[in-house]
Amino acid sequence: MNIISYPERSEWPELLTRPVQDSLAIEGKVLPILDLVKTKGDEGLRELAKKFDGVELAEFAFSQQEFDAAEGQLDEELKAAIRQAYQNIYTFHKVQLQPAEKIETMPGVTCWRRSVGIEKVGIYIPGGTAPLFSTVLMLGIPAQLAGCKEVVLCTPSNHPAILFAAKLVGVTSAFRIGGAQAIAAMAYGTESVPKVYKIFGPGNQYVTTAKMLISKEGIAIDMPAGPSEVAVYADDSAVASFVAADLLSQAEHGADSQVLLVSTSGKFLTAVNEELATQLEALPRRELAAQSIANSKAILVNSTYEAIDILNDYAAEHLILSVKDAELISDKIFNAGSIFLGNYTPESCGDYASGTNHTLPTNGYARAYSGVSVDSFVKKITVQHITEAGIKNIGPTVEIMAHAESLDAHKRAVTVRLNSLL
Numbered sequence: 383m384n385i386i387s388y389p390e391r392s393e394w395p396e397l398l399t400r401p402v403q404d405s406l407a408i409e410g411k412v413l414p415i416l417d418l419v420k421t422k423g424d425e426g427l428r429e430l431a432k433k434f435d436g437v438e439l440a441e442f443a444f445s446q447q448e449f450d451a452a453e454g455q456l457d458e459e460l461k462a463a464i465r466q467a468y469q470n471i472y473t474f475h476k477v478q479l480q481p482a483e484k485i486e487t488m489p490g491v492t493c494w495r496r497s498v499g500i501e502k503v504g505i506y507i508p509g510g511t512a513p514l515f516s517t518v519l520m521l522g523i524p525a526q527l528a529g530c531k532e533v534v535l536c537t538p539s540n541h542p543a544i545l546f547a548a549k550l551v552g553v554t555s556a557f558r559i560g561g562a563q564a565i566a567a568m569a570y571g572t573e574s575v576p577k578v579y580k581i582f583g584p585g586n587q588y589v590t591t592a593k594m595l596i597s598k599e600g601i602a603i604d605m606p607a608g609p610s611e612v613a614v615y616a617d618d619s620a621v622a623s624f625v626a627a628d629l630l631s632q633a634e635h636g637a638d639s640q641v642l643l644v645s646t647s648g649k650f651l652t653a654v655n656e657e658l659a660t661q662l663e664a665l666p667r668r669e670l671a672a673q674s675i676a677n678s679k680a681i682l683v684n685s686t687y688e689a690i691d692i693l694n695d696y697a698a699e700h701l702i703l704s705v706k707d708a709e710l711i712s713d714k715i716f717n718a719g720s721i722f723l724g725n726y727t728p729e730s731c732g733d734y735a736s737g738t739n740h741t742l743p744t745n746g747y748a749r750a751y752s753g754v755s756v757d758s759f760v761k762k763i764t765v766q767h768i769t770e771a772g773i774k775n776i777g778p779t780v781e782i783m784a785h786a787e788s789l790d791a792h793k794r795a796v797t798v799r800l801n802s803l804l
């Protein structure tokens with residue numbers, strides 16, 4: 383990785399830009415895909431599956447036989463690992479369900495908020511370069527806990543672990559459709575694929591751009607969760623081989639991923655670079671990983687303050703703090719998707735099984751977005767009840783405000799009730 387000394391603030395935007403493709407060019411490719419699915423439905427999906435995934439499909443829906451066969455196609459060790467991950471992710475997400483608390487704002491005036499699962503949701507499971515069955519758990523478990531009635535899954539992969547995990551989380555229908563066309567199918571509905579109200583899931587730049595585009599057409603989305611990334615802040619207490627392994631773990635997702643290493647020690651940065659060269663050789667996906675490492679930077683800072691500053695500006699999807707006092711430093715981080723503390727907390731554990739969600743905002747969106755949680759799958763409906771005594775208490779306030787806004791019908795809705803109580 384290119385090692386650079388702490389840059390002037392004016393250089394940050396250019397230095398820290400992710401290697402995303404020109405968004406207008408991607409939009410130009412995605413818009414006709416959305417249009418084809420909207421106008422031609424299943425027929426359009428067939429054309430696109432052939433063009434982009436090289437498959438000719440008569441049916442898109444995975445059949446009951448495929449679901450039943452999936453379990454037998456996986457070895458016991460993998461099934462046990464998936465069940466363990468399910469337990470941990472379920473346990474972490476279950477506590478996110480909050481009971482409705484009734485609040486009396488003034489005597490006789492009670493307000494509360496009910497969480498209601500979004501009825502129809504779509505989950506996209508990436509499968510272009512790797513079958514991310516872990517994403518089925520990350521999206522399906524919060525949907526299950528939220529009580530979503532219909533959970534539609536789309537993926538370009540037919541890996542049996544995707545179907546095994548889909549059954550565990552109670553997906554209601556699953557389709558072998560990938561890319562922007564899968565997002566379009568769930569947004570508009572086709573003869574085979576049900577239309578949903580909100581679409582979740584990570585994916586490549588075609589998938590992410592499709593999500594952004596359909597969100598302008600009244601379909602909700604979770605967030606822009608594009609190419610994976612990780613930033614590591616390491617000091618002398620860190621272990622170079624661990625840090626290099628962490629950087630490669632996200633670099634291997636794709637050539638458009640980026641990793642960032644920040645350290646107060648030039649010696650450490652050089653040691654990580656040496657480790658990267660050795661470890662890359664052993665990776666099956668070394669070409670993808672090498673390309674993203676080539677897009678990445680190592681920054682030598684003079685102090686923890688400079689490190690915190692630059693990391694907050696970067697707003698990484700994942701941030702590993704391999705430093706002394708990691709928890710103390712993490713309190714100073716206000717822009718990151720998910721934070722990993724200390725030398726023995728590899729980001730991979732969050733990707734698969736520790737319990738937190740791996741669907742996280744990338745490309746700096748962590749400045750404003752959170753990762754997926756049960757909250758993402760519910761709507762909050764407010765409810766209120768005012769008693770006769772309550773309307774006498776609150777009524778005059780509303781009458782005065784409504785009159786001042788020149789909305790006398792609003793005022794009358796209170797006045798008629800107050801008069802009835804005279």
Ligand SMILES: NC(=O)c1ccc[n+]([C@@H]2O[C@H](COP(=O)([O-])OP(=O)(O)OC[C@H]3O[C@@H](n4cnc5c(N)ncnc54)[C@H](O)[C@@H]3O)[C@@H](O)[C@H]2O)c1
Nearest residue numbers: 434508509510511538560561584585586609610635741742
């Ligand atoms: N941010 C997160 O939370 C998170 C989590 C997991 C994965 N990811 C990211 O998800 C991505 C997965 O990408 P992937 O490509 O492996 O799988 P994918 O399923 O997202 O995309 C594959 C699909 O892209 C379509 N496609 C391929 N080339 C195309 C082209 N030229 N034009 C139009 N469509 C085309 C195909 O239809 C294919 O099915 C990676 O970038 C990974 O880093 C992010």
Ligand SMILES: N[C@H](CO)Cc1c[nH]c[nH+]1
Nearest residue numbers: 514516517610611733740
């Ligand atoms: N690192 C990805 C989130 O950015 C999630 C993932 C799934 N499998 C492996 N990794």
Ligand SMILES: [Zn+2]
Nearest residue numbers: 610631632733
């Ligand atoms: Zn990962």
